[in-house]
Amino acid sequence: MSRFQSIEFYQRPTTTYQLLPFRFTPLNERGEYVVTNLAGEHLVLPGDRLRALVRHELPHTSSEYLGLRARHFLCDDSSKSTPDLLALKIRSRYRRLAEFTGLHIFVVTLRCEHSCPYCQVSRQTGDTEAFDMSRTTADKALEFVFRSPSPAIKIEFQGGESLLNFSLIRYIVERAEAINHQAKRNLQFVIATNLAVVTEEMLAFCRDHRINLSTSLDGPEDLHNKNRPRPGKNSYQRALDGIERARRIVGRDSVSALMTTTAGSLDRVREIIDTYVGLGFTGMFLRPLSPYGFAVKTNAIAAYGADRWVKFYKEGLDYILSLNNAGIPFREFYTSVILKKMLTSDDPGFVDLMSPAGIAIKGIVYNYDGAVYASDESRMLAEMGDQTFRLGSLANDSYEDVFLSDALLNPLEESFAGSVPMCDECAFEPYCGAEPVFHHTVQGDFVGRKAESSFCRRSMAVFRHLIELLRSDPDAKRIFLRWANR
Amino acid sequence: MLQLAGEFTQLDGLAPSVQRQHFRISTNPALPKPLASEAAFLCRGAAVPSGFGLYLAHEGDQEVLEGAPTGSPKGVLPISAVYLCDGDILRVSSTAKSYRVVFRRGTRHQSILLTERCNHYCLMCSQPPRDEQDDWLIEETERLIPLLPLDTLELGFTGGEPTIYGERLVNLLRLTDRLLPYTSVHLLSNGRRFADRKFAEAYAAVQHHDLMVGIPVYSDDPGRHNYVVQAEGAFDETIAGILNLKLLRQRVEIRVVVHAQTIDRLPTLAEFIARNLLFVDHVALMGLEITGFTRGNLKKLWIDPYDYKQIMEEAVEILAAYRVPVKVYNHQLCVVTPQVREFCVQSISDWKNEYLPECTGCDLRAQCGGFFSSQVKYRHSDHITAQRLIPVPLAVETAP
Numbered sequence: 001m002s003r004f005q006s007i008e009f010y011q012r013p014t015t016t017y018q019l020l021p022f023r024f025t026p027l028n029e030r031g032e033y034v035v036t037n038l039a040g041e042h043l044v045l046p047g048d049r050l051r052a053l054v055r056h057e058l059p060h061t062s063s064e065y066l067g068l069r070a071r072h073f074l075c076d077d078s079s080k081s082t083p084d085l086l087a088l089k090i091r092s093r094y095r096r097l098a099e100f101t102g103l104h105i106f107v108v109t110l111r112c113e114h115s116c117p118y119c120q121v122s123r124q125t126g127d128t129e130a131f132d133m134s135r136t137t138a139d140k141a142l143e144f145v146f147r148s149p150s151p152a153i154k155i156e157f158q159g160g161e162s163l164l165n166f167s168l169i170r171y172i173v174e175r176a177e178a179i180n181h182q183a184k185r186n187l188q189f190v191i192a193t194n195l196a197v198v199t200e201e202m203l204a205f206c207r208d209h210r211i212n213l214s215t216s217l218d219g220p221e222d223l224h225n226k227n228r229p230r231p232g233k234n235s236y237q238r239a240l241d242g243i244e245r246a247r248r249i250v251g252r253d254s255v256s257a258l259m260t261t262t263a264g265s266l267d268r269v270r271e272i273i274d275t276y277v278g279l280g281f282t283g284m285f286l287r288p289l290s291p292y293g294f295a296v297k298t299n300a301i302a303a304y305g306a307d308r309w310v311k312f313y314k315e316g317l318d319y320i321l322s323l324n325n326a327g328i329p330f331r332e333f334y335t336s337v338i339l340k341k342m343l344t345s346d347d348p349g350f351v352d353l354m355s356p357a358g359i360a361i362k363g364i365v366y367n368y369d370g371a372v373y374a375s376d377e378s379r380m381l382a383e384m385g386d387q388t389f390r391l392g393s394l395a396n397d398s399y400e401d402v403f404l405s406d407a408l409l410n411p412l413e414e415s416f417a418g419s420v421p422m423c424d425e426c427a428f429e430p431y432c433g434a435e436p437v438f439h440h441t442v443q444g445d446f447v448g449r450k451a452e453s454s455f456c457r458r459s460m461a462v463f464r465h466l467i468e469l470l471r472s473d474p475d476a477k478r479i480f481l482r483w484a485n486r
Numbered sequence: 487m488l489q490l491a492g493e494f495t496q497l498d499g500l501a502p503s504v505q506r507q508h509f510r511i512s513t514n515p516a517l518p519k520p521l522a523s524e525a526a527f528l529c530r531g532a533a534v535p536s537g538f539g540l541y542l543a544h545e546g547d548q549e550v551l552e553g554a555p556t557g558s559p560k561g562v563l564p565i566s567a568v569y570l571c572d573g574d575i576l577r578v579s580s581t582a583k584s585y586r587v588v589f590r591r592g593t594r595h596q597s598i599l600l601t602e603r604c605n606h607y608c609l610m611c612s613q614p615p616r617d618e619q620d621d622w623l624i625e626e627t628e629r630l631i632p633l634l635p636l637d638t639l640e641l642g643f644t645g646g647e648p649t650i651y652g653e654r655l656v657n658l659l660r661l662t663d664r665l666l667p668y669t670s671v672h673l674l675s676n677g678r679r680f681a682d683r684k685f686a687e688a689y690a691a692v693q694h695h696d697l698m699v700g701i702p703v704y705s706d707d708p709g710r711h712n713y714v715v716q717a718e719g720a721f722d723e724t725i726a727g728i729l730n731l732k733l734l735r736q737r738v739e740i741r742v743v744v745h746a747q748t749i750d751r752l753p754t755l756a757e758f759i760a761r762n763l764l765f766v767d768h769v770a771l772m773g774l775e776i777t778g779f780t781r782g783n784l785k786k787l788w789i790d791p792y793d794y795k796q797i798m799e800e801a802v803e804i805l806a807a808y809r810v811p812v813k814v815y816n817h818q819l820c821v822v823t824p825q826v827r828e829f830c831v832q833s834i835s836d837w838k839n840e841y842l843p844e845c846t847g848c849d850l851r852a853q854c855g856g857f858f859s860s861q862v863k864y865r866h867s868d869h870i871t872a873q874r875l876i877p878v879p880l881a882v883e884t885a886p
Contacts, residue, residue: 004609004716004783007747011709041761066751070706070758078708081725085762088729344808345761481807 013060014077020086022073024050025427027464033427034467039089040341040430041071044471089345093430096349097356101148103363105156105376106141106172108133109165110368114194114230118262118289132165133368138172140394141366146179147399152186156214158365158376163193166202173209190214195242196230203249213246215239217257217279219265219272227262243279257281261289266308269316273330277323283331286316288458306454310461317465324479331483338466339484341431350433351375353459355417357434360391360408370394372402374411377437388440411436411446422450428463432456489566491586495545499559500580506626507580508588508633509540513572524633526561526576529554540578544568561585575633577626588630594640600624600655601646606676607716608702610743610787612778615646624651624658631661634669642672649679656688663694670696674741677701678720680727690734698737698767701728704748706758714747725763732765739768746789749797756801760808769805771798773816776864784865791821792869799823816858819850821867831855848872 020037024045027034031047045053045064052058053074058065060076068074072089075082096102110131112119145153155176157169173189180187189211198213206213217239218224224236239257246255257276259265265272269286276284288309316332323330337350351358359374366372370393373379378389389411392402402408415436417423423432438455439448450456469476500507509526515535517525526540534541534553540561541554548562561578563570563585570576573591578584589596600623604615627643634641641662648655662671671694680686680699701724704714708721731738740759742748748755752771759769773791774780780787791798798814803825805812814822814830822830832855839856848854850873857866 004607005713007710007713010713010718011707039761066707067754069708070754071761078712078719078721081722081729084729085725089762345764478803478807481804485808 010078011061016056017058017060017065017069017074017076019054019056019074020072020082023425023427023429027467034464035068035073036427036430037071037073037086038430039072039086039093039345041073042342042427042467043067043071043073044467092345093347096347097361099150099152100361101364102150102152102349103154103156103351104141104145104148105158105363105365106133106138107158107160107365107368107379108138108162108168108172110160111164112159112161112194113164113196114161114228114235116228118227118260131160131368133168133366133370135168135171137366137368137370137394138168139175140370142172142175142179144364144366144372144394144399144402145176146183146185150185152188153180154188154190156190156192158192160368161194161197162191163197163202170205173205173211177209188212193242194228194235194239195246196235196238198242198246200245200249203246206246206254207250211250211254213242213250213255215243215255215257216260217243217275218259218262219268219275223262223264223268223272226264227260240279258285259287261287261309261312266312269312270319273316273319273323277328277330282329283333283336285333286313287334306458306461310458310465313462314465321473321476321479325475331486335462335466335480336483336486338431338462339480342463342466342470343481343484352435353431353433355415355423355429355432355434356412357415357436359389359411359437360403361412364391366394372397374408375437377441381437381441386441389437411440414446415439420447420450422456426450426460428460431463432459488569491584492564492566493582493584494561495564496548496560496562497578497580497583498561499557500540500578502580505579505581506622507578508626508630509576509578510633511542511570511572511574511576512538526578527554528570528572573635575630577630588626589634589638591635595642596638596640597642597644598627598630599645600627600643600648600658601650603650604645604647604676605650605678605717606647606720608779609714609716609747609783610745610774610778610780612775612780613644613646614778620646624654628658628661631658631665634666636666636668638666638669640670640672641666642674644674647676647679648673649675649685652679652685653688656685656692659689659694659697660692663692663697667695670698672739673697673699675699675701676715676720676724677727677731677738678723680730681723683730686727686730686734686736690731690736698739699731700739700741700770702741702743703728703755703759703763704742705751706755707751710747710751714743728763728766732763737767739770740766741770741772743772743774744791744794744798745774745787747787749789749794752794752797752801753804756804760804760810764808764810767811769810769812771801771812771814773814773861775816775858775860777858777860781864788865790867790869791817792867795821795823795826799826802826802829816855816861818856818867818870819854820848820871820873821869827853842866842870844870844872846872849875 022035022037024033024035027044033045033047033050034042035045036042049064069079072082072086162169176187191211192214195215218227221236225233228235243255259272317335320330320332337348337353340346340348349362351362354362363375365376365379367379372391372394373382374389374391382390389407391405391407415434417429417432417434423429435455436446439453440446443449470480511528512525513528519537522537523539525538526542527538529541529543529550531550536555540559541551542561542563543551544563545565551560554560574587575589577586577588601620602616607615703724705711711721712718728738744752774787802812812829814826817830819827819830840859840862841856842862845851
């Protein structure tokens, strides 16, 4: 007789298994389901296997059983470490919540020399200084910034065209650095700018204070200039010049660009991506159009629905994957954010895909006039006349007034996806977000009817697409693993 | 393969009262007296100085011992010990007239066996456990540590399962930290003892300056892990041990021996590590050494590395993508995919590694770890081929 026991001896079940909390949602037309656990781990199961699982009939040596146990959907006598590991992962996932607000947006002016029809912040014409933030307001906002317990603080300057009030940016950066001498946070700055009015002096300041620049680039020249009219009709050329100068003066990685999707973009995703690749960017963000500001007034939002955008996104992602397979590393950032949520125990802290929502507790907006808003979208909504997410004013309210206001706590609590109808039983909940501002804007309710939500429709389509790619395309999986861990 | 232990062809003059004694080998006739009295002088013909604790010569050359002071202890080493050189340390047993090389100055890999007792009974154990009282092994080690040179780069403590000593192991680690402040220490353990929070805390309290514990996790399937180590409940305790160690900020390496019983779930194990144990400091994927229990279990364990190279690549790429530091050990460069080569380490101890005739002329040989002699002797891949970095023309025109 052998001194060694057989594998059957060690794999024998001693009791029946216990189910751990999980959710399931149909994945495709082939009757397969995606199941996710509390930590966001997922598996795809045929319907009959899923039914066997919940009836405690899954054979303990089947590959599904082994996979479900290893991913913490069930536990038995041989896996008593499961609850500890699961708890650890959930703790990791939510650990940033306690850090509180890391992103602080300063709207330093509403003035802008562009007149983009899709503008989401309702620009004002360039010479009205009434739309500039004052130093008193900026000082008050900085007090709020350093009240946040977050070890990492990012101050982002927004507009209008933020550089039209560069003297205030200079003032805020220098003040923040002086305060940080004592506060000792990981302090970063970003200027959102169209780069049309950027000067050498401004770039030298950015270089000396390690300030990053985030600009707008909508794709090929004709599309960009059509989307982004300005006197001289040269927005594209100005942006390109600005990117080039900023790279030379501030640094290669100091400039990033964001595209806005319009009806005119939908058939041109490859050209848009090629524009970014050609300019030496290492990735881009395929963004949906948000329903705020001028975008709603001009009905640009109605020009295409969620499904049309999903087609655009899939074509774009497909092309980007083919670039990677051809040896050109290039990332799609929206996909990367979702993949991080799917494939790691970390959370990327992406405001649109957070539950509890990221409003104010992840990122907050100090408007030029001293109003405090829960998010960038919230102030866009306010420019349209809806003050729902105005949390207070720097002139009259304390930090506590703002963060304990009903205007913040109500949407946070009501929209928490874990207890929202349909979200609470959706397998994609760990990847998705609460989005109270979006649902309030389009449905007049923090929660909204998810069955009619274009956010929900679009997000689920993206999640399903990525899960199918992960299991059917080994090359895509390899690329996705790297994106998830950037 | 170097023979690290052997018998003296002749040994006289050592006090029989001291059963085992350590001697540092010296070839330096100018060694000051206080050092010489604890050292063994390796005679090589020239004048033999006085004052050494032992005088040694190699077989066939023993007449050089005649120059040694009369009455001093003398030993004649077999030819197999010809590699010994200045700074090596011998453990000498006067009654059995035998020796063991316990420290080799010239190598990075200094591995010290602390016990042969173990609560695992792994299918592929290279050091089959014996349930015998062998505390003398750790006693000897406690005596050896003070003798080791300050510039020792690395020390490995292995078993058996060293944690069976409990507090005594902790004290040994503390001693090593204090006496060898520049030496990195690697401990091999199955990790189960660390599930005891008190023991883990005592271990952490050593605050060793450079200590890593290597702990095996063989599968994401607890049943399979327990089967490989032949111990029920092992998986859970090992995982709990790793969690305790990392909570206490101790450095942990996960070691996976890759064979027929672990290969199928290697990628899912990599995912399990990435999702649950991302905080470990290193993952080592190791090839099979054909020794100990492996030889008897070879039918159950053997799979040609060439046949699993794609699975190996998948697992390595998963871990690398998650930025888990991963290395591949004991795999020849011709049986891994080119993507895996940069993760391969020349790991096999210098007294164990060899090459095959097929390796002659291989362009990668200088970077390749080669084979365990046990692999050469009993089983190795059928696909060992010399690699050419520059493609060789298929047809060469010959002059008429």
